[in-house]
Amino acid sequence: NAGVMQNPRHLVRRRGQEARLRCSPMKGHSHVYWYRQLPEEGLKFMVYLQKENIIDESGMPKERFSAEFPKEGPSILRIQQVVRGDSAAYFCASSPPERRGYGYTFGSGTRLTVV
Amino acid sequence: AQSVTQPDIHITVSEGASLELRCNYSYGATPYLFWYVQSPGQGLQLLLKYFSGDTLVQGIKGFEAEFKRSQSSFNLRKPSVHWSDAAEYFCAVSTDSWGKLQFGAGTQVVVTP
Numbered sequence: 660n661a662g663v664m665q666n667p668r669h670l671v672r673r674r675g676q677e678a679r680l681r682c683s684p685m686k687g688h689s690h691v692y693w694y695r696q697l698p699e700e701g702l703k704f705m706v707y708l709q710k711e712n713i714i715d716e717s718g719m720p721k722e723r724f725s726a727e728f729p730k731e732g733p734s735i736l737r738i739q740q741v742v743r744g745d746s747a748a749y750f751c752a753s754s755p756p757e758r759r760g761y762g763y764t765f766g767s768g769t770r771l772t773v774v
Numbered sequence: 775a776q777s778v779t780q781p782d783i784h785i786t787v788s789e790g791a792s793l794e795l796r797c798n799y800s801y802g803a804t805p806y807l808f809w810y811v812q813s814p815g816q817g818l819q820l821l822l823k824y825f826s827g828d829t830l831v832q833g834i835k836g837f838e839a840e841f842k843r844s845q846s847s848f849n850l851r852k853p854s855v856h857w858s859d860a861a862e863y864f865c866a867v868s869t870d871s872w873g874k875l876q877f878g879a880g881t882q883v884v885v886t887p
Contacts, residue, residue, distance in 0.1 A: 663817075692874070701864055701877035702818070715874065750817055754873065763873065765810075767817040 663688075663753050663766035664733075671772045672741045680736040680769045684753030691734040692763065693726060696748040705749075708734060741773045776801045778867050780878035787855050788886050795850040795881050797865030806868040807848040808875065809839055813861045821863075824848065835859070860885040 664683040672678050684691050689710050694702040695718075704718040708728035719726065723741075728734040738745055748770045754763035777800045787793050799805060806825050810818040822833025829841040839850045848865060865878040 665817075690872075694875075694877075701879045702866075702875070704874050704876070707872065707874060714872065715870075765817040765819070767815075 663751055663764050665749075665751050665766035665769050667769060668767065669770050669772070671774060673774055674742055675740050678738040678741050678745070678771055678773075680738075680749050680751075680771070681733045682736070682751030682753075682766060683733040684751075685764055688753035688755050688764075690754045690756060690763070691728050692752045692754075693734075693736050694750045694752065696750060696768075698747070702750060705736070738771075741771070743773050746771055746773045776805075776867070776869055776876060778865055778876050778878040780863075780865055780881050782881045783879070784882045784884070786884045786886060789857055790854050793850075793852045793855045793859070793883065795863050795865075795883070797848045797850065797878060799846050799848065799865075799867045801846075801867060801869055803869075804841075804843065806873070807839075807841060808866040808868070809833065809837070809848075809850045810864045810866060810877075811835075811861045812864065812880075818864065821850070855883075855885055857885050857887075859883060 691708045693705040696702045706719050706726045707715040723739045725737045748768045750768045752763040752765045779798045781796050808823045809821040812818050821837045822831050824831045824841045831839050837852050841848050862880045862882050864880045866875040
């Protein structure tokens with residue numbers, strides 16, 4: 660059973676470009692969470708999604724950031740018009756419905772560098 | 775406001791020595807409590823968690839943690855560290871029914887020979 664898969668592992672974008680980060684949850688997991696880790700900081704919650712629904716996006720910046728988790732395919736975190744301050748590690752985690760809140764499984768992250 | 779504090783940013787410990795990492799939280803009720811470990815360039819791995827019951831929790835890799843309600847603490851311990859324990863350790867709390875985690879800033883552990 661593969662774990663939470665994130666790709667790409669490393670992503671370099673120039674300022675103003677778009678970044679698309681993908682997360683494939685573990686098999687059977689229908690809940691996805693995105694966290695951001697800025698340099699020298701802990702992880703900060705961004706958004707919680709279930710299939711085709713955004714449940715909590717209280718941690719998402721109001722502009723340029725969006726997330727989706729379609730019925731088919733991976734969850735996508737999209738950052739439009741990236742700026743230097745978006746450089747960070749972005750982690751996805753997943754859980755099955757019955758284990759939400761019980762400590763979910765994290766992927767290895769996507770490290771975004773904006774140049 | 776809810777908060778998670780890891781007072782030690784950096785700890786150096788000799789291989790074979792004991793390790794204790796501190797974590798304090800601020801929350802009105804007892805939250806769900808977690809410890810995660812992050813190796814360089816890797817994601818986070820769950821070491822252990824506390825929800826209720828026995829306040830001494832056993833985890834993977836020989837780690838344990840003790841919940842002390844009176845001190846609002848959830849300190850992580852290991853009796854004898856191995857070089858492979860060098861990593862960053864994060865304490866986290868969950869206060870929502872669906873499990874949104876609030877993380878501390880982390881403690882970097884360096885293991886010396």
